Amino acid sequence: MRKKELARPRKLPTQERSREMFEAILDAAARVFVELGYARATTNKIAAEAGISVGSLYQYFPSKDALAVELLRRYRAKLLAVVGDHLGRVGERGLEAVVRELVDALLRAEGIDPTLQRVLIEQVLRTSARAEVLGFEERLEEVVAERLRAGGTAHRDKDLRVAAFLVVRVVLAIVHAVRVDRTELDTERLRDHVTRMIVRYLAP
Amino acid sequence: MRKKELARPRKLPTQERSREMFEAILDAAARVFVELGYARATTNKIAAEAGISVGSLYQYFPSKDALAVELLRRYRAKLLAVVGDHLGRVGERGLEAVVRELVDALLRAEGIDPTLQRVLIEQVLRTSARAEVLGFEERLEEVVAERLRAGGTAHRDKDLRVAAFLVVRVVLAIVHAVRVDRTELDTERLRDHVTRMIVRYLAP
Amino acid sequence: MRKKELARPRKLPTQERSREMFEAILDAAARVFVELGYARATTNKIAAEAGISVGSLYQYFPSKDALAVELLRRYRAKLLAVVGDHLGRVGERGLEAVVRELVDALLRAEGIDPTLQRVLIEQVLRTSARAEVLGFEERLEEVVAERLRAGGTAHRDKDLRVAAFLVVRVVLAIVHAVRVDRTELDTERLRDHVTRMIVRYLAP
């Protein structure tokens, strides 16, 4: 544990080879973090897993924290993309279909490993990236609130915000729980239940 | 980071004086863990916070991990107690009232700090206490499933289990989220919404 | 005092630079062990004596025990080499000359410090290298027994083994005692006496 500074990737990779290495390091870091947890994951192990030397790792990331931050940033970006994609279709597909498809997508999404988030979030919160990380769910809630408002589900504003909060947290929590702890559960049945829960909850 | 062994409290305090010290150490540990995170919390800091020497700390807990494990054990025991208390009253009070009161209780419960859980859980999962910690939600789900079965809500068994899973995770997640990230939310309104969500979801 | 594992050097140095450091650490360790004893010798002091950092020390040796083990291993290897060299010449030089020269050699041998052995042996006996260390004298005894058998000194097998045992232990003990406690003794006279003792003892 050393004094941290930027906790941002050291250089925006522009060259082809650079970008490949950047990604290789992140992939290796993700694997090692998930397998060993943040504390037991050492930069040497990560470098070894990536097939490079520690020195090279530090060419791309200024600190161990920076790896965690970037990994979590990407995790959240992917999540936001998936959710945004689906919510955009509420108008054409209807709420029920969208919720069902969204839960489905989240339960299967490649590159979204909730375990990684659980392993990293505590550390990243001790970082200057704290605000950004914390704001994520709030941003999601705003998107959802906007949708709900547009959908005309007659609610007072305060109820709307609570509803958005609930919907976002419920969906994320369930997806997280299923994928991390209870991988044996029947995902189709689960998807249907979650959908019913959300739809009934939002009904007038 | 050392190779851990039991990660259990070293002696179960029976004497008056001992018990006080035991509790004082756990309290100090909880404060330090929440303030600094697991990685930055050192046994020396915890001892200092408790107003004792490191040596004494090690008289009661064989390792830093053991502190985390015991803290999480207590957290979960309290949670289980609160939930169990309320669920026992479904017959006399009705589902809606019970859910409302339970959520209320969880949102206010003293001695249950979801932040502490978030700080510790990743660490404890790397411990021999893993199984015990992991099993907790499952136990809660069983209790809930039993209730649902008794309540006659006509469901096939698989649906029952999914329902129990959903209910438990939703309530815990919401409580966690409110208490950790969104303390500004109107708890009464929130309690009502969660109650409505659960009740409607469980309706035939 | 930690729970030890291999107590073997961490990497066998092949590179030039590495080997130098490896040797420098062992030399420093030998000096510190002899000066302070095993218990008072700390890895930090050894590193300082070697002019490097503790971290580097641990790059080469996983524990304090590993240093002791390697040092003793070398001590024994040198001893075995010296003894083996001389015994090989019994045929051409005759028993008496060989014994005399062997004792002479042992009394002067560079790099064989019986004090170091005394300081370390107790520690190493608590180690996984125990068997290896213990077997050493037995191996010497076998070599000597073989010589005696070849030399035709008519003995029953049991007597042969006892004789080998006696010869090995007597020579080692005397050398040890002279070099450690009684450096003032006249080595030439001593060498002659030991030789006489051995030769007369082995006479029919």
Added chain:
Amino acid sequence: MRKKELARPRKLPTQERSREMFEAILDAAARVFVELGYARATTNKIAAEAGISVGSLYQYFPSKDALAVELLRRYRAKLLAVVGDHLGRVGERGLEAVVRELVDALLRAEGIDPTLQRVLIEQVLRTSARAEVLGFEERLEEVVAERLRAGGTAHRDKDLRVAAFLVVRVVLAIVHAVRVDRTELDTERLRDHVTRMIVRYLAP
């Protein structure tokens, strides 16, 4: 490891009970030292083995070192007594008989555990008792030299001293080696061989 001072028993036990406890502690210490070695033997373990509290142990011995010193003192005293007893009879019994009986006695002597000596000597040498411990063999040598002189074995003085040195060290080393490492050797045969070796060596 603390700063040592006297390293002598704290009080000369006069009361009956005191003496018993004193002995009980020493016995326990001997067992623990032999089993675990000096470094791994803790005063708490020794107290527990003796069935008393650490505090009581410190009532009798001011430090861990003091235990080692006293134990070694007794070991040496017993050894000296056995050797002295036998040497006193050279006149009446003859050299050969005396040597044979002495080796016999040493190989069987109760309360003389060479392992204990090996475990402790390194530590005790770091103590103020150093001189006393070191002088022990020298004193034995003087006794033996005196005997040899009286026995009329015609030797110049220097040879006498070397002879005494050899005899003492050989006998001790063999006894030590047999009892510590090679308990399976036939003690009668061994006794005969050692006797022959000494007798032949001392013959004109």
Added chain:
DNA sequence: AATGAATGAGTTTTCATTCAT
């Protein structure tokens, strides 16, 4: 740019010894 040996501050942990009860 890549390498990986070297660094050393920072942790965890132990245990001889004390002293209030």
Added chain:
DNA sequence: GATGAATGAAAACTCATTCAT
């Protein structure tokens, strides 16, 4: 006197980070 909980100095060991090659 006996007890054993408390102390805290001291040790072993780790690992993020640097930098000479």
